[in-house]
Amino acid sequence: MTDWLARLRGCLGAPPQTGAGSTRTEPVLNGPVAKPRSRRLGLGAALGWGRSAQLPPTMQDRAALLFQPYQPPRGVRGAGALAMDAGLGAYAAGAYGMDSSFVEQGLAFKGYPTLAAMMLRAEFRKPVEIIAREATRAWIRFRCNGVQADAAQTAARLRAVEVEFLRLHVRDVVRRQIVHGLGFGVGHIWVGLRGVPLTDTGQAVPLLATPHGMARGQLERLVNIDPIWTTPNSYNAENPLRADYYRPADWWVQGVLVNSTRLLSVVPFEVPDILKPAFNFGGLALPQMLETYVHNFLRTRQSVSDMVSNYATKILKTDMSGTMQSDGGLHYADIDADSVTARVAAMNAWQSNNGTFVLDRESEDFDIKSAPLTGLAELQAQSQEFMAGIPGIPLVKLFGIQPQGLNASSQGEIRVFYDEIAAFQEAHVAPVLRKLFQLVQLNLWGAIDPDLDFEFVPLWQMSEQEAAAVEKTKTDMDTANIRSGKITPHEARTREAADAHSLYRTAGLARPMQASSTPPPVNAPSAKRAEQHE
Structure with a gap:
């Protein structure tokens, strides 16, 4: 086993010593061990910025790039750094397959x-x-x-x-x-x-x-x-x-x-x-x-821009073989290019709503050919939506795009996004x-209080009107439960104090009710009215 590992590290160009944790049983590779071959380092490897930018010639070496240990820039590792063990990477590259294209698809670590x-x-x-x-x-x-x-x-x-x-x-x-x-x-x-x-x-x-x-x-x-x-x-x-x-x-x-x-x-x-x-x-x-999705969007956006900028082509139909010959010959090779260029330049200079373009009635004609632009907006929007689907961010937050249509709303998408966060x-x-x-x-008092804790504040918050409606519903439930004898007023106060969304959570409800603070019955007359009655 030791000889096999030594030959394997020699094939990979790795140093004979191994890093920490490398004393593990390696899987046995099928087939003979490949002969060592030299590899020319690219500029990135020469500068210490990771693996070489020049891909090795074989597909198996390309697969090995996916599993090779990361090589940091020079100076990151200290003098006592342990050598990296590449045995597992070699096994993975061998079992990875000769026809894999993951490296070409950009799935390896980019650096x-x-x-x-x-x-x-x-x-x-x-x-x-x-x-x-x-x-x-x-x-x-x-x-x-x-x-x-x-x-x-x-x-x-x-x-x-x-x-x-x-x-x-x-x-x-x-x-x-x-x-x-x-x-x-x-x-x-x-x-x-x-x-x-x-x-x-x-x-x-x-x-x-x-x-x-x-x-x-x-x-x-x-x-x-x-x-x-x-x-x-x-x-x-x-x-x-x-x-x-x-x-x-x-x-x-x-x-x-x-x-x-x-x-x-x-x-x-x-x-x-x-x-x-x-x-x-x-x-x-x-x-x-x-x-992949960003590059597809950029290509689609550029294609749409090119289509919009060149959607209309102006066509000037003229007798190029008759009126624009330099010597009166009948061959196309004798066409005066300068005359054609001057004629097109005149057309471009006069083409406007306030200009007048003069054409020969017998030998010239003018036409415009337009390319259809229907569907370009949908194609560009669809490629843009793909970019938002990977991170799971609503379009209104990522691009500021509001939903279209009657009663369209992004509340559901935003709620799902907040759940993801x-x-x-x-x-x-x-x-x-x-x-x-x-x-x-x-750092503050030299001990950890097990009763102290923290919680994340929810991103989804109710409006004041919604919070008041929920609080009223809770109050009605507490009133009904107290009248039926299910809970006592003190238990209702304790529940209210423990409710993180309660409007009265900071009112000291956890303390016991004082006798003087007990409200009188609703139909009981006050003391002053009783005296006046007597």
Whole structure:
């Protein structure tokens, strides 16, 4: 087995040593091992920007590009970096098939320079920005899950956490992380602590969310790290039963070894394990998913523009062989080109609603041939809608296009989009915010309060009239339940206090009812009227 691995790495041009987690049983390839061959590096590889831009000659080598581990720019890996093991990539390329065209279709990792260039085009950038803004627009609200003895102290703690989030610019940092995650496949937030050196000695130590892992007042700043300056150092690829399987234990950040607990990552569109090394342990970028649809739209838009600008062709019927000959001959070769050009120039100069174009009555005629423009708008609109279907953004939000027709509305599409954003927040944003929420509490008072929590504010909000109608319905239900004996007034107040959408949730309803605050019966006369009656 050892000899087989050595020959395989020799074929791939990989160094003899292996990276962390590479001590795993490799599947046996069928057939003889190919002979080593030299590969000429392109400009991109010579500069250290990843794999060569020149494709190898064979289809199997093209398939290998899909599984080759990512090669970061020079300087990202430190001096003690472990060598990458390409054995699994070789097996995947061999089993991938000789007739695959995934690489030609653009499904391989494009590299961060290409993705950065794609983000300069509005058709790629705007969907990324819309999702990132909507995911952080309404933001979060802090709350207390348990019953606190001191409500004032709980409110003060929640306010302190809110102020700390503002100091650290958590909202803006998370928004930029989502932009990186959607635009490049992965987004990182680095947690900076006071007194910790920016070297391997300080950054390689795990950051535990415990009172012993971080001291009070040590949380200094949060920084977004562009994915191009990061690459994993080691990961477990040996035992799938372990929790850290294909999860990097530490990362290289421009030559500095950083523990993964100090680098909070988000991967919106995760790829299978076999492709994670090739994608730098990130995911599929949204611009790469939109590439085919954007190019189809751009081609359709240009074709429609060309058709509109050239929909009418002016035709001048003249006796070119008779009146425009240079020497009076009868051959077409003797046509005076200058005379024809001058005649066409005169027609172009006089063609307007205020001009008069003179034609020879006997030998000339003028005509206009128009191309039909029916259906061009529908074709362009359809290609534009395809771009909105991949990110799931309504047309009115992505392009500002209002629905046409009687009683047409986008409310249903917007509601579905808000549901998608809510699911995106819970799946990708909540884990990062929960870790930051714990670190902020440790930074403030050195402990984590298990009763404190947060929730995302829903993007879909009712109007004041709708909220009042819902509140009235709840009040009628409580009144009916109290009269029937199902619940007591105190239980109704408790339910109202726990209702996040109640108009009276901040009125202190959780406190017991005072005897003096009990309203008198509706038909009972007041004391003053009783005295007057006597």
